[in-house]
Amino acid sequence: MADFPTQAQIVIVGGGIIGCSTAYHLARLGFKDTVLLEKHKLTSGSTFHAAGLVGQLRSNANITQLLGESVKLYRTLEEETGLATGWKMNGGLRLACTEERWTEVKRQATTARSFGLEMHLLSPKEAQELWPLMDVSDVIGAAFLPTDGQANPSDITGSLAKGARMNGARILEDTTVTGFRIENGRVVAVETDRGPIACEIVVNCAGQWAREVGAMAGVNVPLVSVEHQYMVTERIEGVTSTLPTLRDPDRLTYYKEEVGGLVMGGYEPNPIGWARDGIPAGFNFQLLPSNFDHFEPLMELALGRVPALQTAGVKELINGPESFTPDGNFILGQAPELTGFYVGAGFNAFGIASGGGAGKALAEWIAGGRPPYDLSPVDILRFGKNASDVEWVRARTLEAYGKHYTIAWPHEEHDSGRPLRRSPLYDRLAAKRAVFGEKLGWERPNWFAGEDEEPRDRYTFGRPNWTGAVAREHAAAREAVALFDQSSFAKFLLTGRDAEDAISWLSAADMRRPVGSVLYAPMLNPRGGVECDLTVARLSPTDYYLIAGTGAATRDFDWIRRNLPKGLDASLVDVTSAYAVLALMGPNARRLLERVTRDDVSDAAFPFAAWRRLNLAGAPVTALRMTFVGELGYELHVPVEFGAALYDALTAAGADLGLTDAGYRAIETLRLEKGYWATGAEVGPDHSPFEAGIGWALKLDGPEPFLGREAAEAQAAAPLKKRLAGFTVDDPDVVLLGRETIYRNGERVGWLSSGGFGHTLGKPIGYGYVRREGVDEAFVLSGDYELDVATVRVPARVHLGALYDPEMARILA
Structure with a gap:
């Protein structure tokens, strides 16, 4: 026991390739007080029987970059440590x-x-x-x-372990973790069968044991x-x-x-x-x-x-059993349940391909307190409440495994573990032939089939079978009124005596607005990237209502909670499940509202970017006047027990106004025409507000400090490195999906972050960043553009701003 450490700065649990790579990179970064614990011998879990293929291409640029870091490391590791790795770059x-x-x-x-x-x-x-x-x-x-290429899993892990030791890390085999000591929401010690180790940070790299290890600390790791x-x-x-x-x-x-x-x-x-x-x-x-x-x-x-x-x-x-996850992506990052508890696990039989890059990214994440670049596709915060049930995780994981080599169709949905989370409108919408998609366990209507249409997705790389239905819903929003069930929105309440000061620090927008205001409220990270993309309504002097996308529920709540200034009287509450959201969008939306309320909803009484308490058909509603489709619109937030009655009243009152049920795929086509950005595509932690064209939202004119202000000021004063732009293609048969290469004057300058079809324009539309040092509006608009679509270059037109203006009822493309 004389050589057993009683304390360390960082303790890594698990001696497979991920644990050893993380220890190696932490030690290289100067974290020499790092201890790796392995319950048996290195590689004895699943690493020793891995096949060892190393591929790099993924559908996300940053994950492709991460895998490329593995290749960079494997090419030099043997020379550094003197231990063979079996690495061969044979293609x-x-x-x-x-x-x-x-x-x-x-x-x-x-x-x-x-x-x-x-x-x-x-x-x-x-x-x-x-x-x-x-x-x-x-x-x-x-x-x-x-x-x-390919590598020998045991050899490359041994080489990483030697590199870790060479840089000061300690590796203890035959040491079993039995529990954790937790104080004030963070881990302060690891309990082992050889005694406790006091520590500041724990990294769970226990492979297929990671769920069991996490459970000891009250942390959910969704893998089987x-x-x-x-x-x-x-x-x-x-x-x-x-x-x-x-x-x-x-x-x-x-x-x-x-x-x-x-x-x-x-x-x-x-x-x-x-x-x-x-x-x-x-x-x-x-x-x-x-x-x-x-x-x-x-x-x-x-x-x-x-x-x-x-x-x-x-x-x-x-x-050999391996750990797999519900979406086929591995799991990295700080667990939402605790501070200082990180996870690197669930590699879906790609641990060798991912090991070098994942260990590097995780080490840099720990060192900097945030990921080195946007890793949201693999961040543990991507999971929702549904992933806490191991039976749901198992069902979805087995489906994902079975689809590993099937074609990855655009817009493909999973079937397992459904339906789970349902809005109060679910049965009504299903009866109207809704075709549902799923996100974070929520059933969300994607489109509605007509009587002569099959209510089922048929996947293709061409125009899918729902194109006609989405075009009808799109037209209803443009010409009459459409009703969207958006109950799956993440909804938080920030409340307390100091709520205004707290949210003013968190958001780059001016949050000291009167009660009744609705604001676009981006939150920046210290690098100036857009960490949270929120809509906020000020309900009272002490209450703010925050709305985020469905998929951002866990991540945004975690970010806001962790960054609330210490010492302020402000608390964050998740109220997602308390409210249904019915969104009325279209030129007839106000006329429909007037039919179900005696409250004044005129433009003067209820202007854009405001909210009002309304009584609609007997339901108490918090109505926000806003839009994500580019038309007159209202989001009606109503307690869930009133949701069905409100829907019935709106449906009855809107029949002669052209009211049409519509789904999320219509929302996508509508927002593309209006030039609205999508969180996770056009806006994210790697994109500054100025690059995304939303610098107008920042409160840089005044002196008030906010998180990320210093970086934002530097960005505002410096030339841009990339600029978001829209693209249209005249050929309506071209299908844009995202990731198509952007060429300007024959030079590769970026790729599309999203793509689709604008049914009012009658054209394919895409958005992506034009990348070049010093890029400005003149540079973007002066070039001749092509998009590479499945290796075929097609001419494209570039745009900055909306392609459709509903106020003028005309196309701007």
């Missing part, structure tokens, strides 16, 4: 055997180009030249990423274990050490070279969950019994691709 092939898959691959090639990742499209013959053992008779095309099998062959003639990794998604399989043979695994559509009642004690360096019957369908698919497997000797069929 990666991805096959397409159907026209739809080939479209997906071409769109992936465009995405790679957007993100600056080298990717080449190949003919079947060219692909076979790189991978001579495969039969390409059914292959339409392939993609090749030359900087992808799933069986994952792959086969290792004896030597096969023609398999060389330089053979690229191969992914064959239409046959659900992947391959890599290993000691002259092949590793072949895959993602079956009927996965088997494991350890439903907890992981057995002593499960270290262990595998599960091989399940040949379950693997057989994958084997049959593989034989058609690699005929040499028919005669190859099989060394073993490895069945």
Whole structure:
């Protein structure tokens, strides 16, 4: 016990690749008082049996960047530590055997180009030249990423561990964590079977044990274990050490070279969950019994691709459980339940590919108190209350696993664990043939099918089957009045004697406005990026009502709560479930309101950017006059028990005014025409208000301090590095989805953050940042633009500002 530390600055739990990478990067950053605890031996969980493929391309630029950091590290780590890693940058092939898959691959090639990742499209013959053992008779095309590769999981983890020790970190094996000491909402010590370790920060990198470790501290880590099998062959003639990794998604399989043979695994559509009642004690360096019957369908698919497997000797069929998550993305970041408790887990069998970059990002997150760049797709704060139920997590995770190699369709929805969270209008809308989507467990109407339309999504890379229905809903909002159920909005109440001072510090907007005001209230991080994108109504001198997007519920609440100034009388309460929200949008919206209330809703009595208490058909309503679709609009916030009655009254009163039920896909097409930004796409922590074109919202004219002010002032005085712009394409058959590459005068200058179709304009619309040092309005508007859509360049027109002006009832494009 003499060498056992009784205190440390940072304690990492888990000695797999993620834990060792995090320790390595923390030590490199100067956090030498870092201790890593492993209950058995390094890699003894799931790292030792990982397949070791390292791919980089993802649908998000920052996650692609993170994976690229893994490659950068793996290329130099062996030289640094003197320990072999097995790293080989032999490239990666991805096959397409159907026209739809080939479209997906071409769109992936465009995405790679957007993100600056080298990717080449190949003919079947060219692909076979790189991978001579495969039969390409059914292959339409392939993609090749030359900087992808493979590594030996145990070796690379050992090398990271040595690098961590070389830089001062300590690694203790055979040390089991038994609990945590928590004081005033933060962890102050880790309890182990060898004694306690006082600490400031805990990092849960326990792999498939991460949920159990988190539960000891009252932290929910939404992941479960799933069986994952792959086969290792004896030597096969023609398999060389330089053979690229191969992914064959239409046959659900992947391959890599290993000691002259092949590793072949895959993602079956009927996965088997494991350890439903907890992981057995002593499960270290262990595998599960091989399940040949379950693997057989994958084997049959593989034989058609690699005929040499028919005669190859099989060394073993490895069945190793791995941790998977409900959305297929890994989990990083500070848990919302505690301060100083971080998580790095749930890597969905991509731990080796992610390990180097994820450990670096997590270490920088800990060092700086915030992520080094926007990592919201993998942030633990992306989950909602539904993810606290392990049975829901398991159902959704098994569905996500089964879809791992299916085509990633635009707008695709999950089916499992539904319906769960329902607004009071759910049954009424379902009876009207609503087709629902789901976010954070909420059922939200995406569109409404007509009597002659199938009420079901049919996915495609072309124009989908809901196009006509969304066009009708879009037209109703432009020409008459549409009713949207937006009850899933995140809704918070900031209350207390010092609420005004608190929100004035938190928000970059002027929040010292009269009671009755509705404000756009962006909140900035210390780097000047937009951390929260909120609408705020001042209800009273001591109460502010905050509204955020559904998906931002956990994240925004966490940010606001953690950044409330100390010592002020101000508290934050989540009231999301207390209120339904019915949004009336369109030129007939006021006429409809007048039919269900005796209150004055004239423009003079109820102007834009104001809220009023209204009695609507017997329901007490907090009505906000605002719009996200570019028309006269009201958000009606009503206690949930009144929601159904209010809906019925509006529906009855609006029949002759053209009232139409509408869904979220119409909201998207409408906001694109109006040039409104979307949180997480056009606006986020990596974008300054000036780059996004919303600098007008900041209170920089006065002296009042606010979080991020210093950075915002520096941004305002400096040339822009990027500028948000809109783009239209004259060809209505072009489908814009986001991530299409933007070219200006033939030079790649960015990519679309979102895309869709404007039914009033009759054109595809996209938004994205034009990136160049010193970019200004003149630069943006002076160029000739093209968009790369699935490797085809199409002419585009650039715009700054709205494409449609409802006040003038005309198109500006």
